[in-house]
Amino acid sequence: MVTIVGLWCVAALLGIAGFGIVAGNWPQGSRLIYGATAATSTVALITAVLQLVGGVGAPPSIVLPLGLPWIGAHFRMDALSAFFLVVINLGGAAASLYGIGYGQHEREPQRVLPFFPAFLAGMNLVILADDAFSFLLSWEFMSLASWALVMAHHHERDNIRAGYVYIVMACFGTLALLLAFGLLAGPEGGYAFASIRAHQLSPPLAGFVLGLALLGAGSKAGLVPLHVWLPLAHPAAPSHVSALMSGVMTKVAVYGFIRIVFDLLGPAAWWWSFPILAIGSGTAVLGVLYALMETDLKRVLAYSTIENIGLIFVGLGLALAFRANSLPAASALALTAALFHAFNHALFKSALFFGAGAVLTATGERQMEGLGGLIHRMPTTSVVVLVACVAISALPPLNGFASEWLAFQAILLSPQLPLWGLKLLVPAVGALLALSAALAAACFVRVFGIVFLGRPRTQAAERAAEVDRWSLSAMVILAGLCILAGILPGFVIDAIAPVVQSLVGDRMPVQGGINWFSIVPVVESRSSYNGLLVFCFIAASASLAAYVIHRLASHALRRAPAWDCGFPQSSPATQYTASSFAQPIRRVFGGYAFQAQERVEMPPPGDLRPARIEVDLHDRAWELIYTPVTNAVSFAAERLNRLQFLTIRQYLSLVFFALVFLLLVLALWS
Amino acid sequence: MGNLAFDIAHLLAGGLVLVSLMLLYQDRLYALLNVFALQATVLAMSVAWQAWVQGAPHLYITAVIALVVKAIVIPVALHRIIARLGIHREIENVVSIGPTMLAGIGLVALSMVVMLKVTADADPLAREDLAFALSVVLLGLLMMVTRRNAVSQVVGFMSLENGLILAATGAKGMPLVVEISVAFSVLVAFIVIGIFLFRIRERFDTVDVHALDRFRGDQR
Numbered sequence A: 001m002v003t004i005v006g007l008w009c010v011a012a013l014l015g016i017a018g019f020g021i022v023a024g025n026w027p028q029g030s031r032l033i034y035g036a037t038a039a040t041s042t043v044a045l046i047t048a049v050l051q052l053v054g055g056v057g058a059p060p061s062i063v064l065p066l067g068l069p070w071i072g073a074h075f076r077m078d079a080l081s082a083f084f085l086v087v088i089n090l091g092g093a094a095a096s097l098y099g100i101g102y103g104q105h106e107r108e109p110q111r112v113l114p115f116f117p118a119f120l121a122g123m124n125l126v127i128l129a130d131d132a133f134s135f136l137l138s139w140e141f142m143s144l145a146s147w148a149l150v151m152a153h154h155h156e157r158d159n160i161r162a163g164y165v166y167i168v169m170a171c172f173g174t175l176a177l178l179l180a181f182g183l184l185a186g187p188e189g190g191y192a193f194a195s196i197r198a199h200q201l202s203p204p205l206a207g208f209v210l211g212l213a214l215l216g217a218g219s220k221a222g223l224v225p226l227h228v229w230l231p232l233a234h235p236a237a238p239s240h241v242s243a244l245m246s247g248v249m250t251k252v253a254v255y256g257f258i259r260i261v262f263d264l265l266g267p268a269a270w271w272w273s274f275p276i277l278a279i280g281s282g283t284a285v286l287g288v289l290y291a292l293m294e295t296d297l298k299r300v301l302a303y304s305t306i307e308n309i310g311l312i313f314v315g316l317g318l319a320l321a322f323r324a325n326s327l328p329a330a331s332a333l334a335l336t337a338a339l340f341h342a343f344n345h346a347l348f349k350s351a352l353f354f355g356a357g358a359v360l361t362a363t364g365e366r367q368m369e370g371l372g373g374l375i376h377r378m379p380t381t382s383v384v385v386l387v388a389c390v391a392i393s394a395l396p397p398l399n400g401f402a403s404e405w406l407a408f409q410a411i412l413l414s415p416q417l418p419l420w421g422l423k424l425l426v427p428a429v430g431a432l433l434a435l436s437a438a439l440a441a442a443c444f445v446r447v448f449g450i451v452f453l454g455r456p457r458t459q460a461a462e463r464a465a466e467v468d469r470w471s472l473s474a475m476v477i478l479a480g481l482c483i484l485a486g487i488l489p490g491f492v493i494d495a496i497a498p499v500v501q502s503l504v505g506d507r508m509p510v511q512g513g514i515n516w517f518s519i520v521p522v523v524e525s526r527s528s529y530n531g532l533l534v535f536c537f538i539a540a541s542a543s544l545a546a547y548v549i550h551r552l553a554s555h556a557l558r559r560a561p562a563w564d565c566g567f568p569q570s571s572p573a574t575q576y577t578a579s580s581f582a583q584p585i586r587r588v589f590g591g592y593a594f595q596a597q598e599r600v601e602m603p604p605p606g607d608l609r610p611a612r613i614e615v616d617l618h619d620r621a622w623e624l625i626y627t628p629v630t631n632a633v634s635f636a637a638e639r640l641n642r643l644q645f646l647t648i649r650q651y652l653s654l655v656f657f658a659l660v661f662l663l664l665v666l667a668l669w670s
Numbered sequence B: 001m002g003n004l005a006f007d008i009a010h011l012l013a014g015g016l017v018l019v020s021l022m023l024l025y026q027d028r029l030y031a032l033l034n035v036f037a038l039q040a041t042v043l044a045m046s047v048a049w050q051a052w053v054q055g056a057p058h059l060y061i062t063a064v065i066a067l068v069v070k071a072i073v074i075p076v077a078l079h080r081i082i083a084r085l086g087i088h089r090e091i092e093n094v095v096s097i098g099p100t101m102l103a104g105i106g107l108v109a110l111s112m113v114v115m116l117k118v119t120a121d122a123d124p125l126a127r128e129d130l131a132f133a134l135s136v137v138l139l140g141l142l143m144m145v146t147r148r149n150a151v152s153q154v155v156g157f158m159s160l161e162n163g164l165i166l167a168a169t170g171a172k173g174m175p176l177v178v179e180i181s182v183a184f185s186v187l188v189a190f191i192v193i194g195i196f197l198f199r200i201r202e203r204f205d206t207v208d209v210h211a212l213d214r215f216r217g218d219q220r
Helices: A004-025 A031-053 A079-105 A115-128 A132-153 A157-185 A194-199 A203-221 A230-238 A238-265 A273-293 A295-323 A326-361 A378-391 A399-412 A420-452 A469-487 A491-504 A532-551 A578-594 A620-645 A648-669 B002-025 B029-054 B056-086 B097-118 B126-146 B151-168 B176-204 B210-215
Strands: A062-064 A074-075 A597-601 A613-615
Touching: A004 A031, A004 A074, A004 A079, A004 A115, A031 A079, A031 A115, A031 A491, A031 B002, A031 B097, A062 A132, A062 A230, A062 A326, A062 A620, A062 B210, A074 A194, A074 B029, A079 A115, A079 A238, A079 A273, A079 A469, A079 A491, A115 A132, A115 A238, A115 A326, A132 A157, A132 A230, A132 A238, A157 A194, A157 A203, A157 A230, A157 A238, A157 A420, A203 A238, A203 A273, A238 A295, A238 A326, A273 A578, A273 B097, A295 A420, A295 A491, A326 A378, A326 A399, A326 A469, A326 A491, A378 A399, A378 A420, A378 A469, A378 A597, A399 A420, A399 A469, A469 A491, A469 A532, A469 B210, A597 B097, A648 B097, A648 B126, B002 B029, B002 B126, B002 B151, B029 B151, B056 B151, B056 B176, B097 B126, B126 B151, B151 B176
Parallel strands: none
Antiparallel strands: A062 A074, A597 A613
């Protein structure tokens, strides 16, 4: 039943996409389209929530007579699918709501309107698919639709490059997944997930599939070093699409990874968690370091997505480690933390991209160095972005803290692991996570401080005005959900429980009945957290402090030079800039991570030019991996190019010799 | 009776392979066409025998088509083309006869090994037939690869197609539509290639496809 509703929603979205081709030219067309997608996503969201919270087991698979004739297309909404459908459709509904207002500023709406609903439909289909063929088909459909959205503003040079890199990486990822599913299905070609589950792979092959899944899903999610496309492509799209790509599509990739590794691949070998933990923690730290170095607002957010994906994969790796060593309760805790963080990231990253879109609309500026002082001009946006920044920095009492706290609780359970390698690795991973959390806090202090505080650095920032109500309402809803999920994390954990139960065979203790909405990950004597209490305490102490200051501070009138503490001149250019904020961290980490080099260019005496400081940053992933690969590909292409210029007889001979060779193979080996 | 039917089918199919080998070493164009007509006649006989053995009257139509089109119409037409082009004296061979024949024998052996191995549990009549058919196809391809003259490439293509028809008729239950469409596609291909021959000739004063390569700026 729920699966059918989900499929109807997909069909409706595809219909809207078809309608979007026509509606692109109408004056009110974009409102109509976004309104329709918002309504459809809401229906799908409610269905998925009902299935997740009140679902009675997994519904049977629905087979539609589409796709390959002897396979058909299987669809199913089990607990895992339902959870990710909640994430997708929550993001989709919010982005549509935001788009109702934001879409008005689109110069070429016909380049966005058909693909936006198609993109949503593709993501929904990936989650609903219950056989490898429909999964890959929808995955590729999702990639292509998002590629079209990345290329929506194709007049800008950078966007063309972003689109190119994106499509190459997307094809690479799909290829890896294709091979993974081919191995999973085995020689009989049982492509339905049910028959894949029944089919057991030998350990080396299973390890190979794990690697392919890491490559395929990891390239879509943005694991370092497969992340290079992400900071190019996500910011290139219109902001509500960036929000979808960053907040939601990366979760689809996480879903693909969970589906393959936890569900289809069977029992885990002892070493599987090592690469995942190592790559995940490296991704977390490098992602946030990249984010700190960046000055383009949307690219900062994209890099921060990489960091959060690293965190989620660390959670998944921990869950795998605990599961392989038959500690289901700990595994459930780690998996809950990962899924909870995936949900949270969808919330606050969407809100942040909406905020960036609002700033872009109001000022036309994406560079942080050209912003500032927006808190007075865009009060609601700045409050929303502040909430999202606090959430993504994992500060209590918001949702980011709750999920990262759970992840650390899982890390603290690592002494129970029997393997020495893991006993040593997991605390190191924990340290890296702590580092990345601290750096993320610095990163978002920087974002909020430079963009919203201080004084405007350009005229555009000075003239900014608050955006329309639709966009604001979408942002406010997401910020509200961030606060709610942070204060009452127990409900989210209980909602995730059936997913975790189905994947690792155990769940976290029921949180619903605990007094005062505390959450208890393992046992109460060990640790517990009460978001509501922390919220009340922070609210009460802050109000009290404000009251005390206002009440008891001296009312005596003083006269002093304005802004004299560090600002004897009142030019906005004397403020802290985004680069100067990042400089200490660049000095500490930049040498290893980016080969950062600072050069001071001092003009000779008598020259009136200003002195300049220049910083060179290198993304080493490009230099160490992509450039050699590109060179190898173009070398091979040049060699193979000769095949284009053979004579007719040589072509015929090629065919002839290929045929004879294949027959020989058949004769000798069959 | 069953044994005799099998023996005769075997004889005719084997004859077809033999004639295909004969095609390989013809270096005069007229002789080539004559051998090709002989091949088509043997094919027609083989198909007719299959029709009688299988009790499938529609195969007689295939046999008649093979006889009329391939043994009479196409060779006569090619004769006229050659006469009009005035190339009946030309001798061309890329690879000399000895190695070609050796390669041909190797191909026949290969197709026997492959087919007999793959179709171990098939009907013996169809099995032998398929093995011979594959040899004829491979020999036709070999001829297309080793010849330079466009006319002999056409003949190689036709001989390849004869092998296909032998395979199609050897297997029981092949519908007539398929055979007719195959026959007609060959006819169309023949017409197209014939037109091309004249166009090539018009432009380059030769039907040696080598000229095409030279014209394209390739060395060799």
